[in-house]
Amino acid sequence: MPSNKSRFIPxxxxxxxxxxxxxxxxxxxxxxxIINIKLMDRSVEVKGLSERExxxxxxxxPITFNVADNDLANLYQTIQxxxxxxxxxxxxxxxxxxxxxISAPAVVDKQAREYGDSSAGSRFRYTASSTxxxxxxxxxxxxxxxxxxVELGKQGxxxxxxxxxxxxxxxxxxxxxxxxxxxxxxxxxxxxTKFAKDSDxxxxxxxxxxxxxxxxxxxxxxxxxxxxxxxxxxxxxYLSD
Numbered sequence: 563m564p565s566n567k568s569r570f571i572p573x574x575x576x577x578x579x580x581x582x583x584x585x586x587x588x589x590x591x592x593x594x595x596i597i598n599i600k601l602m603d604r605s606v607e608v609k610g611l612s613e614r615e616x617x618x619x620x621x622x623x624p625i626t627f628n629v630a631d632n633d634l635a636n637l638y639q640t641i642q643x644x645x646x647x648x649x650x651x652x653x654x655x656x657x658x659x660x661x662x663x664i665s666a667p668a669v670v671d672k673q674a675r676e677y678g679d680s681s682a683g684s685r686f687r688y689t690a691s692s693t694x695x696x697x698x699x700x701x702x703x704x705x706x707x708x709x710x711x712v713e714l715g716k717q718g719x720x721x722x723x724x725x726x727x728x729x730x731x732x733x734x735x736x737x738x739x740x741x742x743x744x745x746x747x748x749x750x751x752x753x754x755t756k757f758a759k760d761s762d763x764x765x766x767x768x769x770x771x772x773x774x775x776x777x778x779x780x781x782x783x784x785x786x787x788x789x790x791x792x793x794x795x796x797x798x799x800y801l802s803d
Contacts, residue, residue: 604801605769606757610750611794612742618730618787621704623696625711626722630686634669637688641667644719648694651714655707657696667692691722701730701787730787732778738791743773746795754799766800 625648631637645664652662669690698704708728711721751765758765774794781788 604763605798606754606801607796607798608750608753608757609794609796610746610748610753611792612745612749614738614742614791615781616732616734616738616789616791618701618732618789619699620731620733621696621698621701621787622729622731623698623704623708624693624727625696625714626691626693627719628689628691628722630689632685632687634671634688637669637690638667641690641692645692645694647717647719648714651710652694652696652707655710656700656703657698657707661696661698661700663695663697665693665695704728705787728786730780730789732789732791735776735778735791739776742776742791742793743795746773746793747771747797750795750797751799754797758799758801761801763801763803766802768797769800770798772796 627644627648629637629640629644631640649662649664653659667690669688672684672687672689696704714721755765772795774796776791776793778789778791780786781790
């Protein structure tokens with residue numbers, strides 16, 4: 563009769579078999595995880611664009627003129643008179659008093675300069691420039707009134723060309739931001755979907771997304787009151803077979 567010792571597998575052998583099976587299982591799971599991670603690393607990065615043309619809602623319109631005189635008191639008197647005429651012109655054309663600002667005049671005394679201009683060709687000792695600025699939401703009215711500046715010329719007010727450098731501002735960006743971000747994101751997804759289709763893949767979830775900065779620029783040099791608003795969103799999507 564065989565001995566009882568031969569009928570039983572030693573416990574150490576059983577433990578070894580279990581340990582081997584566990585390590586084999588663990589190795590399989592790890593290898594599968596690596597494969598899955600590699601699959602998840604497949605992605606495509608696309609950009610989505612959203613553009614809009616909007617009308618400026620604020621105008622900053624400076625009106626500047628120069629005066630010259632040999633008498634300082636007369637110089638200031640002339641500035642005050644011409645400032646009053648400019649303000650009267652603006653109010654006549656529909657601008658409110660709180661939309662009009664008169665800046666302090668910039669006066670130059672040529673004889674007070676370190677290197678004074680004492681040439682015979684210098685007729686006036688004092689020169690000054692004065693600026694009246696209109697800050698308004700009446701953009702169309704400002705543009706219409708600019709075409710009437712000849713009326714000031716007829717009153718003896720010679721305007722400086724730099725005074726025509728009006729700035730037009732669009733201040734309502736926050737109102738259109740959500741819609742434009744949505745448009746840019748949708749544009750990005752359309753591009754990613756086409757890429758996935760062309761590569762025989764399926765588009766997955768978003769891996770990473772970043773919103774670009776909004777830019778506001780003049781549509782062109784002739785229509786500064788029309789702005790082009792632009793934003794680009796960058797989105798990275800997972801791909802799968």
